Amino acid sequence: MRTIKLFAGAFAGAATLALVPVATAQENSPACTRPAQVLDLRNWKITLPVDDPDQPGAQPLEVQQPQLKRYGLDPWFVPTAACDGVRFRSAVNGVTTPNSSYPRSELHEMTRGGTQPVSWSPTSGTHTMEIDQAITHLPNDKPHVVAGQIHDGQDDVTVFRLEGEKLYVTNGDxxxxxxxxxHYVLGTRFQxxxxxxxxxxxxxxxxxHKVTLPATFDGAYFKAGAYTQANCAKSVPCDPGNFGQVIIHRLAVTHRPS
Structure with missing residues (x-):
């Protein structure tokens, strides 16, 4: 597995960004300096809206374990000042994955300590994701952000999606x-x-319990973070100051056998 350089990173078309430093023992150091000190990230990887230094202009940066436990990237993936949550930010001019035109700062569920992809079936066992979070910022013009989803091998199955003041659960298309x-108010914490x-x-x-959906997919996994549903073609200005943002205070996934 490729090693991520922990103290270098660049936003597409922007200045070099410094990663959050590893905690030190200095007397006045903050209580937390990286997201893994706040959330249990053992079975996750993250996709960030910045260039992969090995594939500039072609791929967003992806960080897996064991690097993820010592990783943060300001302002896109950092603990809150109070160390009670993790900030996920994704700007409209962020680098996107090949299958999407929208940028994300988003966790992707993994297994075996975050080293292998996970794939589960909706007809076998019970699979649960709980997110205690707040959506704190929306992009201009198209103020839409996804803040948690179930994905299968092809596409998202269902997501929690904020459109302006209206918070929805989606069903496929x-x-x-x-x-x-x-009438969701930005910054309101919800589960x-x-x-x-x-x-x-x-x-x-x-x-x-709000709604029940049919589940006919396979090869599923959970995702959580800020998946901004706007880009430079749909939102101005086209710069890092125009973004979607989510604070996750608690994230828990469980898989129980039948």
């Missing part, structure tokens, strides 16, 4: 399948949960 909140079993997906909002 239907972005407005179920309305969770018709989102997906529970998958028996060929069904149950979506919960603040502990309340």
């Amino acid at each position: 239907d972005p407005n399948f179920a309305l969770l909140d018709d 989102a949960k997906f529970e998958v079993s028996g060929g069904k997906i149950k979506a919960y909002y603040n502990g309340v």
Whole structure:
């Protein structure tokens, strides 16, 4: 596996950015300096909206374990000042994956200590992701951000998606399948949960079961973070100051056998 350089990184078309330094023992050092001190990232990797230094202009940067446990990238993936959450930020001019025109600062579920891809079935066992989070910033013009999703081998299956003030659960190509909140205020902390079993997906909002969706996919995994649904063609200005942002305070995934 390629080694990530922990103290170098560049945003597409922007100045070089410094990564968050590893914690030190200095007397006045903050309580946390990297996301893995706040969230359990053992079975995750992250995709960031910056160039992969080995493939500039072609791929976003992806960081896996064991590098991820000592990694952060300001301002895209850092702990909050209070060390009570992790900030995920993705600007409209960020580098995108080959299969999307939108940038992301987003965790991707893995297994075996974050070293191997995970793939689970909605008809075998029970699979749950709970996110305690707040959406804190939206891009201009197209103010849409995805803040948690189930993905299969081809595409997203269902996501928690904020469009302006309206927070939805999607169903495949239907972005407005179920309305969770018709007046979401940016910065409001909420709990989102997906529970998958028996060929069904149950979506919960603040502990309340809101909707059940059919689950006919396979090869599934969870994702969490800020997947900004805007780019330079749909939002101005086209610069790092125009972004989507999510703070995750707690993230938990469980897989129970049948």
